[in-house]
Amino acid sequence: MTLNATFPTGAELKQRFFQLVESGEVNLDGVMSPLTRSLVERFGAQGVDMTLAWACTPTGWACPACGRSKPEIVRLNSNGHLMCRLVEHHDHMKDLVKSEFERQCKSQKIVVADESAKQFAARASQMVSAYDNAIICDDCNAADPAAKSAVGTHRDFSFSPQEIHRFVRARPNLPHEIDVEEAARIWQQQEETFHLRLKIVARIAEIAATNTHWYQELPLGQRAAFVYRHAEHLAGRSGAPDAIYELAGDKRPSPAADVSAWRRVLQKRPRTRPRPEDVDYLAKVTCAKHWSTVDEGWRCPACQRAKRETVRKSNSGGWTFRLSDRTFYAPGERYKNKRAVVCGDCSELASKVGKEACLTAGAEGESDYARFLTVPEIALVVLAQPHGRHNVKNEVADALIVRLAERVLARE
Template sequence: MRFEDKQEIAKQLRQNFFEKVVAGDALYVDGVMSPQTIMLVEEFSASGVDMTAAWSWTPMDWVCPACGRCKADIVRLNSKQQLMCRLVEHHDHMKDLLETEFVAACKASEKIVADEFGKRFAARASQMVAAYDNAIICDDCNTADAKAKDAVSADRNFSFSPGEIRKFVKQEKNRPHSIDVQIALEIWRGHVSTFALRLKIAKRIAEIAANNVHWYQELPLEQRAEVIRARAASFSTVTFGKEWIYELTGDPRVQEGIFRRGKQQAPTEYPSDKDVEYVARVTSSKHWLAVPEEWKCPVCRRSKNATVRQSKAGWIFLLSEPGFFGTPEWRRGGREKICGECSSLAVEIGKEGVLRAGSNGSSNYAQYVTAEELKQVLIPQAHGRHNVNSTKLDEIMLTMVERIRMMDDKSRKLKD
């Protein structure tokens, strides 16, 4: 491929990206040019926009995991009458503490023996003592975290998690937060003993790293499996717009989905009551708690218990919210929760349809399939993967290919 051709492809991809943002069709990002931002600028009579990168990394329907406010309720004017669209990355300060302890341990030795790998070992190990994962929250919640720590005289290396911030902030629409100091104090008191233990662990890890007795062996980026896999997939998908990577090995899945080949065997092992309890409380608690006990998958009609299946990591329970073709509420939050197996099958069917239609398509393959079509082709089994009625799928595939081509034509006309 000529350099000029690559430039033209990159230019077109960039144009397509910003067109989606302007149209409000970019599911995972936002920007100063999005319809919601423009509407809010007009609503607040703002002179401009003060937007952080984190705001642009999140969709228009994003909700703060700490205070629970949506973007329209977070914005307000700053002193320059600009619309403040400010989200930040909130993190546990243990990583910062470990780095400080590492430097101190190195300098405390008569001769520094640690190297760059020791330092990176300390950084990687910091996750072991972190109380929560880094999160994107609104700037008001991040400020409330600092105010609460000062108010309760918490250790300077401590920070409240998004869930804890939600308990003590008094949130209002388009205003900074006030805080309930008593609730913040109770939360901090509940952390005192475990935080002291975490400090000891952090100090010990820093000493191990500083004395160069760590076990971390770093591979160059180009040798790491996840980098190799991601680079190949990116080249195939982004550069050419199709998932052609499997064709390189002669794998015929691009013509007929691999999910059609052979029969998914019925499971030979079933989860015990303890297995299900462990799934509900540990491995898949977020998904398990997202639906009531009497829930049944709207597509395959399996119960919660029957949806639990064995994976390489053990027993799991997965839910998904795909945007099927014809779904009125296509945005996240307005979709019906279905089991992970039904969602995976919808993606595979949509992917085959895109390839058969010769379409550049979209990575959201479920949008080409209706829930009713999925019901017609799947053959469910408890605690296992679905089988497929291939004959019925062939009938449906004709309709789907025509649908995809019509959607492509409509998309081209809109661009023209």
């Protein structure tokens, strides 16, 4: 018996999922959903400005803070685009526990905390959080700092969705007005408890660094983690588990876009270097697993930076050390690939160069872009700097992209 059955490709499954959203058979939202299309027509919008949280919620969703439905939340921005914006609202006390833990660790002569201590601090931070992370509308999220400023609360305080509901005066398709007197009453009710929570934060951090019920539970369906997990489940059931990240709009560059623009942005030389206590902290706490993977004499095989030279500031401002153990192109090997451990910056650069080559070649459906480059090819184009992001030798990269595009097409 001959089997001639053909199975749908990943791109076909993804397209089928988009069609189910477009028809309303999958209860998620997106730029192609019946609700969005009707709202675009109603408002005469020139485009859609949509967040992932909006796409991951049903079309019948209502904000747990202001109570408005999606048709009551949308409005046009200055570019004539329909703003479909929901965001994740969180209690800043979790961030405060993390920063206080790091401060107390570094204030000691020797960092004695380890990764387990960091996990303890993270788990204990739930004690001082007044509410779970929640999906709310952008107007409610903006009302939180506005009310804090008007009332003069502590900088690390934040209002819960239930409290925002009390002081916002919601109007359809307009920004919120704020009842400052009501917000002040809420802060007055919470201020004493908030300062107690600050004391608990300091104590938690102290316990971790040296090896009154305020929790407001949200219904499961309003928790951010559940919203995203449910959306991924629906997409996966349709055979396209990664498709939700494109529901809010096609993020791929258009054919006319300059796909090389990313590498022509100059990364400035860092003004600061990590102190010994910064390195000690990341080696034992924040990046212990990566730090212990390679010895002190290790150098990145691509950019040739020493281990400590690859330590740099993260987007959040903390010192970090990242390694990447991944597959690269190796024509002399049996399967024409070989794994190598490179620094995080070289891994990121390899992915971006590989992606540019795939876009140049018109190859769709790729994801592991670094597998099209050899480690020596990364070394050809990288302009490394200690404790900072890489720059790119663009003239060399221009020629490399052409060769890589041919390689991509040959493999396809």
